[in-house]
Amino acid sequence: xxxxxxxxxxxxxxxxxxxxxxxxxxxxxxxxxxxxxxxxxxxxxxxxxxxxxxxxxxxxxxxxxxxxxxxxxxxxxxxxxxxxxxxxxxxxxxxxx
Amino acid sequence: xxxxxxxxxxxxxxxxxxxxxxxxxxxxxxxxxxxxxxxxxxxxxxxxxxxxxxxxxxxxxxxxxxxxxxxxxxxxxxxxxxxxxxxxxxxxxxxxxxxxxxxxxxxxxxxxxxxxxxxxxxxxxxxxxxxxxxxxxxxxxxxxxxxxxxxxxxxxxxxxxxxxxxxxxxxxxxxxxxxxxxxxxxxxxxxxxxxxxxxxxxxxxxxxxxxxxxxxxxxxxxxxxxxxxxxxxxxxxxxxxxxxxxxxxxxxxxxxxxxxxxxxxxxxxxxxxxxxxxxxxxxxxxxxxxxxxxxxxxxxxxxxxxxxxxxxxxxxxxxxxxxxxxxxxxxxxxxxxxxxxxxxxxxxxxxxxxxxxxxxxxxxxxxxxxxxxxxxxxxxxxxxxxxxxxxxxxxxxxxxxxxxxxxxxxxxxxxxxxxxxxxxxxxxxxxxxxxxxxxxxxxxxxxxxxxxxxxxxxxxxxxxxxxxxxxxx
Numbered sequence: 170x171x172x173x174x175x176x177x178x179x180x181x182x183x184x185x186x187x188x189x190x191x192x193x194x195x196x197x198x199x200x201x202x203x204x205x206x207x208x209x210x211x212x213x214x215x216x217x218x219x220x221x222x223x224x225x226x227x228x229x230x231x232x233x234x235x236x237x238x239x240x241x242x243x244x245x246x247x248x249x250x251x252x253x254x255x256x257x258x259x260x261x262x263x264x265x266x
Numbered sequence: 267x268x269x270x271x272x273x274x275x276x277x278x279x280x281x282x283x284x285x286x287x288x289x290x291x292x293x294x295x296x297x298x299x300x301x302x303x304x305x306x307x308x309x310x311x312x313x314x315x316x317x318x319x320x321x322x323x324x325x326x327x328x329x330x331x332x333x334x335x336x337x338x339x340x341x342x343x344x345x346x347x348x349x350x351x352x353x354x355x356x357x358x359x360x361x362x363x364x365x366x367x368x369x370x371x372x373x374x375x376x377x378x379x380x381x382x383x384x385x386x387x388x389x390x391x392x393x394x395x396x397x398x399x400x401x402x403x404x405x406x407x408x409x410x411x412x413x414x415x416x417x418x419x420x421x422x423x424x425x426x427x428x429x430x431x432x433x434x435x436x437x438x439x440x441x442x443x444x445x446x447x448x449x450x451x452x453x454x455x456x457x458x459x460x461x462x463x464x465x466x467x468x469x470x471x472x473x474x475x476x477x478x479x480x481x482x483x484x485x486x487x488x489x490x491x492x493x494x495x496x497x498x499x500x501x502x503x504x505x506x507x508x509x510x511x512x513x514x515x516x517x518x519x520x521x522x523x524x525x526x527x528x529x530x531x532x533x534x535x536x537x538x539x540x541x542x543x544x545x546x547x548x549x550x551x552x553x554x555x556x557x558x559x560x561x562x563x564x565x566x567x568x569x570x571x572x573x574x575x576x577x578x579x580x581x582x583x584x585x586x587x588x589x590x591x592x593x594x595x596x597x598x599x600x601x602x603x604x605x606x607x608x609x610x611x612x613x614x615x616x617x618x619x620x621x622x623x624x625x626x627x628x629x630x631x632x633x634x635x636x637x638x639x640x641x642x643x644x645x646x647x648x649x650x651x652x653x654x655x656x657x658x659x660x661x662x663x664x665x666x667x668x669x670x671x672x673x674x675x676x677x678x679x680x681x682x683x684x685x686x687x688x689x690x691x692x693x694x695x696x697x698x699x700x701x702x703x704x705x706x707x708x709x710x711x712x713x714x715x716x717x718x719x720x721x722x723x724x725x726x727x728x729x730x731x732x733x734x735x736x737x738x739x
Contacts, residue, residue, distance in 0.1 A: 171436070171477055171480060172473050172476055172477035172480065173437050173473070173474070175436065175437065175439045176321045176437050176438070176439075177437075177438050177439030178439075179319075179321050180319070180320045180321075180438075181317070181318040181319040181320070182316050182318060183315070183317075183318060198317075199315075200314055200315035201316035201317075201411050201413075202314065202410070202411060205407065205411040205413045208413065208415065208416075209413060213396035213397050213498070213499050214396045214498040214499065215396070218647070218650045219650075220649055220650035220651075221650040223394055223644070223650060224394075224395065224396055224497065224499075225396060225647075226396030226397065227396075227399065227403075228394075228399060228400060228403065228685075229384075229385065229399075229400050229403045229685070230404065230406040230407050231308065231384075231402075231406050232301060232715075233384060233681060233684050233685075234681045234684070234685055235648070235679075235680035235681050235716065236394075238680075244718075249406075252314075252315075253316075
């Protein structure tokens, strides 16, 4: 018995679009945050810490911590504040992938 | 686009949006700025455009109502705008606004700051592992994207947020592996007298907990996560019992999961108020350092007003009313008499604040919490500085967070110190045998948010750069 019903089947999302993350094909729903599309596809390790090389990924989910940054068209962007679109080429800030 | 406005409001959550709406009803031009594209703040964060339809929750209903009110009003709402510098001018305030990759200046006769709260997470070994999200951060994920942090999530932290997050994971179809909270059942019982003023919220919380118990999900009261394991993603966590002062004790237990939501209450976001010139004062009951303020959202600086959780953590219901009070105070400053209106709101504000502050009390850190941060634990995420690194700086004489920052760069990285400074201050207090209130708070410097150099440099061609004639050899 549950008092909090599972409502996942009642969520309708926009169609999926395709993009790449470190040359791997990834899909996400048009307009959702890049962080979420990557997270759902199992890509949590987005960068390595510059000082000790430790694996890092999304943490604050609201544009403060800068842990989820990735590179698009040569610019470093917060993936939690960047919307997914068809054909994006996204690169991680991992030291070696 | 934006040059002049009577009143500028920073932050479009329940406080700032209500301040803006109230002021706009008094025939003043009001510009409401927020870094999110749509209004609502963190508590009523709007769904992303990727979601076409989804069941409503109390948060979506309140947020939609607020956004409709703004659409129907004369308030100029500017979303996806980040304030990175605030200056006083002869006639009021200059706000430096980063928007669509460009920096612009907005001049306002009066300024209302409603920057809300951010999350405090006590560092524990492995808290930098991908798959560890802030507890409040996870709510942003649910509200905006309706997406789960993983397949099997451990939820840990203080106050009601831990139960809200667990409940949302279940509503979105995920699995909660365990709930681990430093609070005891007794801590909650002590909040009951303040909670009965909002039977609706009390009932909602009781339902969350009842659902978890019925679902057979373990709730570990008076426990905390002491280690996160996993190389490039969370694999499992260790947790231990806490003593009355929240020091970890006894053997470690383990639970497996691919994600962890971890938080230890909210802190008022005071940087904008500090840049505007306000001093801070310490209030444990309000969540830590808060800007010096007077009644009804006023301050000692003419034309500067504050409201919402950025003035002390009192919750969304209090923030709405506080926003109206601050909006009316700003209107008063610009010439209209709003005293009678404010008199009518004050009692409701204090009533709502009582509930919110009872919830805040559950997150008040006890001294033992700092022991979760072991010597090798990273404290400053940006610079990968461990507790040992920071302790060495403190023992060599750094008596303030600013001194630690100068010596080590802890707090100088991309996050601007937002996730390390509180822990550093508490380490200093412990070392010096004083309280956090005795450690000078961090001094924020612009930019308040990262600013791309291109936004400041503007458009130019290299051929347009003046090149002085070379000096004769």
